[in-house]
Amino acid sequence: MDNLDFNKHTSKTYNQELEDIRNLLLNMGGMVEKQVQKAMQSLLESNKKMAKKVIKKDLGINAMEVKIDEECTKIIAKRQPAASDLRLIIAVIKSITDLERIGDEAEKIAKNAIYLIDKSFKSDYFSDLENLAKIVANNLTQALNALARLDPDLALKIALEDDRVDDTFEQFNKEMISVMALNPHDLKNLVRLSWSGKALEKIGDHTKNICEYVIYLIKGKDIRHLDLETIKEEYF
Amino acid sequence: MNNNTDQKTLDSMHAEHGKTVGQPFCQDAKFSTRNVDVFYADNQAIYDVSLDMGKNEVIALIGPSGCGKSTYLRCLNRMNDTIDICKVTGQLLLDGQDIYAKDQDPVLLRARVGMVFQKPNPFPKSIYDNVAYGPRIHGLTSNKAELDDLVEESLIKAGLFKEVKDRLESPGTGLSGGQQQRLCIARTIAVQPEVILMDEPASALDPIATAIIEELISELRKNYTIVIVTHSMQQAARVSQRTAYFHLGKLIEVGETNQIFTNPAHDLTEKYITGRFG
Numbered sequence: 187m188d189n190l191d192f193n194k195h196t197s198k199t200y201n202q203e204l205e206d207i208r209n210l211l212l213n214m215g216g217m218v219e220k221q222v223q224k225a226m227q228s229l230l231e232s233n234k235k236m237a238k239k240v241i242k243k244d245l246g247i248n249a250m251e252v253k254i255d256e257e258c259t260k261i262i263a264k265r266q267p268a269a270s271d272l273r274l275i276i277a278v279i280k281s282i283t284d285l286e287r288i289g290d291e292a293e294k295i296a297k298n299a300i301y302l303i304d305k306s307f308k309s310d311y312f313s314d315l316e317n318l319a320k321i322v323a324n325n326l327t328q329a330l331n332a333l334a335r336l337d338p339d340l341a342l343k344i345a346l347e348d349d350r351v352d353d354t355f356e357q358f359n360k361e362m363i364s365v366m367a368l369n370p371h372d373l374k375n376l377v378r379l380s381w382s383g384k385a386l387e388k389i390g391d392h393t394k395n396i397c398e399y400v401i402y403l404i405k406g407k408d409i410r411h412l413d414l415e416t417i418k419e420e421y422f
Numbered sequence: 423m424n425n426n427t428d429q430k431t432l433d434s435m436h437a438e439h440g441k442t443v444g445q446p447f448c449q450d451a452k453f454s455t456r457n458v459d460v461f462y463a464d465n466q467a468i469y470d471v472s473l474d475m476g477k478n479e480v481i482a483l484i485g486p487s488g489c490g491k492s493t494y495l496r497c498l499n500r501m502n503d504t505i506d507i508c509k510v511t512g513q514l515l516l517d518g519q520d521i522y523a524k525d526q527d528p529v530l531l532r533a534r535v536g537m538v539f540q541k542p543n544p545f546p547k548s549i550y551d552n553v554a555y556g557p558r559i560h561g562l563t564s565n566k567a568e569l570d571d572l573v574e575e576s577l578i579k580a581g582l583f584k585e586v587k588d589r590l591e592s593p594g595t596g597l598s599g600g601q602q603q604r605l606c607i608a609r610t611i612a613v614q615p616e617v618i619l620m621d622e623p624a625s626a627l628d629p630i631a632t633a634i635i636e637e638l639i640s641e642l643r644k645n646y647t648i649v650i651v652t653h654s655m656q657q658a659a660r661v662s663q664r665t666a667y668f669h670l671g672k673l674i675e676v677g678e679t680n681q682i683f684t685n686p687a688h689d690l691t692e693k694y695i696t697g698r699f700g
Contacts (some may be wrong), residue, residue, distance in 0.1 A: 271684065272684060
């Protein structure tokens with residue numbers, strides 16, 4: 187049942203309540219997307235002020251998660267949602283957990299940026315990290331688009347893209363290990379760089395989870411921990 | 423239908439039937455109905471409904487007012503016989519026997535297929551006599567001691583005995599709404615039915631009395647097949663194993679209750695249970 191109308195309930199108030207939590211979710215998605223972008227920018231451009239701002243803004247994301255949770259709880263208590271409405275609420279509750287964790291990963295990148303800026307550390311490997319960040323940020327944007335448009339095809343496409351994120355991270359990680367072996371004096375700085383790569387890889391995992399919730403919401407199938415290629419054949 | 427129909431045969435029956443989405447048939451059917459049409463004079467109220475009700479199963483019939491779910495329920499113990507203009511066609515088998523056969527006594531059928539109504543309707547008699555009424559007219563006991571035992575057993579099964587054991591001679595109408603409904607259930611159980619039909623059994627009750635009735639339904643399922651009509655989606659979700667959705671006299675979808683309430687297959691079912699009908 188791909189065609190879901192969340193604004194066709196007999197109760198207009200209910201329509202509004204569901205619309206409100208969808209809007210809050212998309213706002214939170216936008217905030218998190220910006221956090222990842224700014225955190226990476228602060229690291230690549232050695233912008234300490236920007237990194238500090240990212241850390242401060244994470245509190246707003248945490249507050250947003252709590253607010254959306256409260257709104258979902260109210261809807262469950264008041265409306266006892268069923269079918270696609272129930273799946274929407276579940277998908278929202280699950281998605282905001284992943285968005286909040288993406289926010290935490292962005293904060294980690296910003297903290298690493300501050301550390302590296304304080305050590306005046308620059309590396310050629312920033313560009314490899316930037317490549318990874320571009321794939322991750324693009325996937326996150328597309329996953330949020332799939333969520334906004336309720337587009338399961340786009341969600342599946344992006345979920346499948348996570349393999350590319352993992353491969354790119356693996357390659358970056360191998361390089362980091364070699365560089366660390368050759369430059370033991372820079373070990374502390376290189377570890378921070380490596381941690382930033384790991385944070386990006388985790389953002390990729392959370393993005394994939396969000397895509398899976400979009401598919402659950404639209405198709406009604408919980409595809410977590412299943413082989414995505416099989417899912418593609420069976421449900422698309 | 424053969425009560426031991428295997429899964430493969432069932433799958434092919436579901437596929438062939440084609441009109442109702444989901445799984446209208448079951449392996450261990452107590453009631454099997456096929457191609458049931460119901461007419462009130464020239465107006466058709468039920469269109470070609472085929473549905474099985476399994477042994478020890480609670481099946482919920484849901485749908486908007488006027489969809490035919492109560493009409494269909496009333497076919498199952500021939501309550502519609504009391505309406506002159508009502509005509510029922512198709513096949514309705516209880517344990518393989520045609521309940522509309524000419525030699526079928528409707529009174530005996532109603533002893534096998536009991537009914538509990540929306541509004542508690544105890545007789546203007548004592549609590550004891552309300553429960554003893556059915557066994558007396560059907561001659562189920564041969565002496566007072568046996569009747570006493572049957573009344574007590576029925577009240578225990580209905581979860582009412584503890585509350586009324588010291589006032590069995592008090593009028594049934596003096597009980598609270600929830601207690602009256604449980605008395606009606608005890609009255610139904612007393613004639614030792616095989617199937618219990620419930621038409622909105624808790625709609626006139628408060629949430630606590632409703633919870634007690636729902637607990638009771640889950641308990642009764644061990645011994646009976648229960649068919650319940652309800653307008654409460656949550657109640658259907660809580661008490662039943664399968665749910666059947668009716669719309670404008672047609673059986674649209676039947677499925678496992680969990681599936682119907684999380685991921686219904688038919689658009690009309692989705693619209694109804696999420697409140698999208700204007």
